[in-house]
Structure formats: structure tokens, C-alpha cells
Amino acid sequence: MKKYAVFILSLAILYISYQIISGLVLTALYVPDLSMGIISTSGEVAFGGSPAIHFLAILLIATIAYFLSQKMIRTT
Template identity: 55%
Template sequence: MKKYLIFIFCFVLLYIVFQILSGWLLTALYTPDISSISNIASQEVVSGQASIISFFATLLVATLAYFLSQKIFTTSKK
């Protein structure tokens, strides 16, 4: 049970860090569409689409959390 709790803690921590860093990067690299400025009367909100990349990113974070939790668990036994 201890291994599972360490894994969940590491996974949640890495996932939150990943979300914050990716949000920061996307915000920093955002360039507004200049052509939409002339059409100010339109109040349309466009949201992003889900992609397979987020799935693989989540798998990567889970894998990192697993190996990190294994390292923490094995070093605590010494």
C-alpha cells in the first residue's frame, strides 16, 4: 500500500507541474490572429481540441512517476 501511495503522490505532483509548465509555455508562445481584429462584433469563443498528444504526455508523466516512486521506495529501505 505504501508503494501505491508514493506512486499516486508522485504522479499527481508531476502531472500538476506538467500542466502548469505547458500552460505557461502555451501562453508565452501565443500570438493573436490579427485578421480577427476587424471583426470585433463577433463574440465567438473558440476552444481547443483534444489530441492524442495529451494522452501520450499523460502516459509519460505516469511513467516518470512510477520510476520516481520506485527510486524513492528502494532508497528508503537502505
């Protein structure tokens, strides 16, 4: 049970860190299209799709969390 708790905790911390960092980067790199703001005043918001890179990032985070949890279990 201890291995599972360490794995879930490290996964959660890494995933939340990934979300915060990617949000900061996307916000910093966002350039609004001002020409569309004048034409469209309907209040609709368009969101992008969910590319496969997010899934791969989550798999990478889970793998890192697994190895971190294994390393923490061995040292304690």
C-alpha cells in the same frame, strides 16, 4: 499501501508541473489574430481539440512517476 501513496503523489506532482509548464509555453507563444477581433464581436470562444500528444504525455508522466516511486521505496 505506501507504494500506492508514493506513486499517486509523484504522479500528481509531475502532472501539475506538466500542466503549468505547458500553460506557460502556450501563453508565451500565443499570437492573437487582431483582424478577427474587429469582425467578430459575438463573444464566442473557440477551443482546439485534444490531440493524442496529451495522452502520450500523461502516459510518460505516469511511467516516470512509477519509476520514481519504485526508487523511493527501495531507498527508504
